[in-house]
Amino acid sequence: MTQEQWGQIRQDLRQVLGQNNFTAWIEPLQFQSLHDGIATFNVPTNFMGNYLTQNYADTILSSMNSAGVAVRRIQFVVASRQQAKAQAAAGTAPAAAANKVETPVSADRPGDMDLPGAPLDARFSFDRFVVGKPNELAHAAARRVAEGGPVSFNPLFLYGGVGLGKTHLMHAIAWELHLKSPHLNVVYLSAEQFMYRFVQALRDRKMMDFKELFRSVDVLMVDDVQFIAGKDSTQEEFFHTFNALVDQNKQIIISADRAPGEIKDLEDRIKSRLQCGLVVDLHPTDYELRLGILQSKVDAYKLQYPELQIAPGVLEFLAHRISTNVRVLEGALTRLFAFASLVGREITLELTQDCLADVLRASDRKITVEEIQRKVAEHFNIRLSDMIGPKRVRSFARPRQVAMYLCKQMTTRSLPEIGRRFGGRDHTTVMHGVRKIEELKIKDHQMAEDLELLRRALEA
Numbered sequence: 001m002t003q004e005q006w007g008q009i010r011q012d013l014r015q016v017l018g019q020n021n022f023t024a025w026i027e028p029l030q031f032q033s034l035h036d037g038i039a040t041f042n043v044p045t046n047f048m049g050n051y052l053t054q055n056y057a058d059t060i061l062s063s064m065n066s067a068g069v070a071v072r073r074i075q076f077v078v079a080s081r082q083q084a085k086a087q088a089a090a091g092t093a094p095a096a097a098a099n100k101v102e103t104p105v106s107a108d109r110p111g112d113m114d115l116p117g118a119p120l121d122a123r124f125s126f127d128r129f130v131v132g133k134p135n136e137l138a139h140a141a142a143r144r145v146a147e148g149g150p151v152s153f154n155p156l157f158l159y160g161g162v163g164l165g166k167t168h169l170m171h172a173i174a175w176e177l178h179l180k181s182p183h184l185n186v187v188y189l190s191a192e193q194f195m196y197r198f199v200q201a202l203r204d205r206k207m208m209d210f211k212e213l214f215r216s217v218d219v220l221m222v223d224d225v226q227f228i229a230g231k232d233s234t235q236e237e238f239f240h241t242f243n244a245l246v247d248q249n250k251q252i253i254i255s256a257d258r259a260p261g262e263i264k265d266l267e268d269r270i271k272s273r274l275q276c277g278l279v280v281d282l283h284p285t286d287y288e289l290r291l292g293i294l295q296s297k298v299d300a301y302k303l304q305y306p307e308l309q310i311a312p313g314v315l316e317f318l319a320h321r322i323s324t325n326v327r328v329l330e331g332a333l334t335r336l337f338a339f340a341s342l343v344g345r346e347i348t349l350e351l352t353q354d355c356l357a358d359v360l361r362a363s364d365r366k367i368t369v370e371e372i373q374r375k376v377a378e379h380f381n382i383r384l385s386d387m388i389g390p391k392r393v394r395s396f397a398r399p400r401q402v403a404m405y406l407c408k409q410m411t412t413r414s415l416p417e418i419g420r421r422f423g424g425r426d427h428t429t430v431m432h433g434v435r436k437i438e439e440l441k442i443k444d445h446q447m448a449e450d451l452e453l454l455r456r457a458l459e460a
């Protein structure tokens, strides 16, 4: 790195961090070396190295990259006193033998960052997001938004069931944008926090500040937007914020547990606004994705517990048996590793079954025909007796076929058994119903959506 480049980076940092922070944290830094994409800086104390890592390393990294210096990692080292003296006298950096700061100090992975919204989780980056069929569209859309540049769809609306990676993707976008363009004002917060801030502003008579704050962001991300459904004044304010930002061509990213049109008690004008951009969903994980996620988590754990051994077949077993959300999968693995490291044993199938007995039992829960009938009747707003009864009008027949289809998919009951539980119907009637829904699922978007919602509700 040339002196000129370093000068430019410092100037950039002064602007981004403000004069006070710059004087306190950046001025004392001394550039030491750049090898293999790792930039090393000398700092006077451990405390300073740690502070810089946690707070400014990613900003420094992106300033360096913007100045054309190819860096993928930054480390801070504490120069010994003598070296520091010699260096000060000679005006150069010591060549080697500097003490490493206690905590590994690198900036290839971002640390926690305080945005005007909620803090971002350092683990939720793109490189830790495993892509598979169920989430590839959502991932591609998130990547596109994270590239920055002209807004191509607004908003990006991500939806899906619990623990499928919506928050992870939103944080990943924020990290990426922050690294690429630290000047951008990227705000991530949950819809609940949005409401809380709004209510607080009303109470403190600071609505002008509130409006100004939210209208001055470059990228706004609101997680779990279904939360504001039924909360009239928050919805109203959200609507105005949304419009103001879209008018200024600022990117908005929203997540929810279901599609915009499916969120009850959300004003129609908001629903239609939310549908204006790109709406993509995260599908429930499939076996391959679960296995991929487990493998990537194991790789990360191995760095932490290098001595741990995992027997062949354990991950496959878990990917098969735990079919709920990724959070549950992660929790199971964490528990397994903690346990195995405590007892100092290899993770075998037996140890896995032992240690995760309750989790495995919970995901073993059998879904019954009755449960399906009840949920479907509720969903289509008909009486359970009409679902099972003899009437053949369309408004009962279609939900009945949906329920039959779900029974076939989600239980181990045979067609004659299912028929019996639907008021003693013949197995050919069940077969016809199942086929009809299979057809509609492909042709009719609404039907596909209904089936997906019902399946999720039943699995929850």
Ligand SMILES: Nc1ncnc2c1ncn2[C@@H]1O[C@H](COP(=O)(O)OP(=O)(O)OP(=O)(O)O)[C@@H](O)[C@H]1O
Pocket (backbone or CB within 6 Å): 123, 124, 128, 129, 130, 131, 135, 160, 161, 162, 163, 164, 165, 166, 167, 168, 169, 224, 257, 293, 326, 327, 330
């Ligand atoms: N594809 C993936 N690769 C790696 N980790 C994932 C993936 N999907 C989800 N996770 C992990 O699963 C956990 C839950 O994900 P996240 O919090 O993003 O879910 P969510 O969809 O926002 O759920 P909720 O509706 O509960 O808010 C996180 O720890 C996240 O890192």
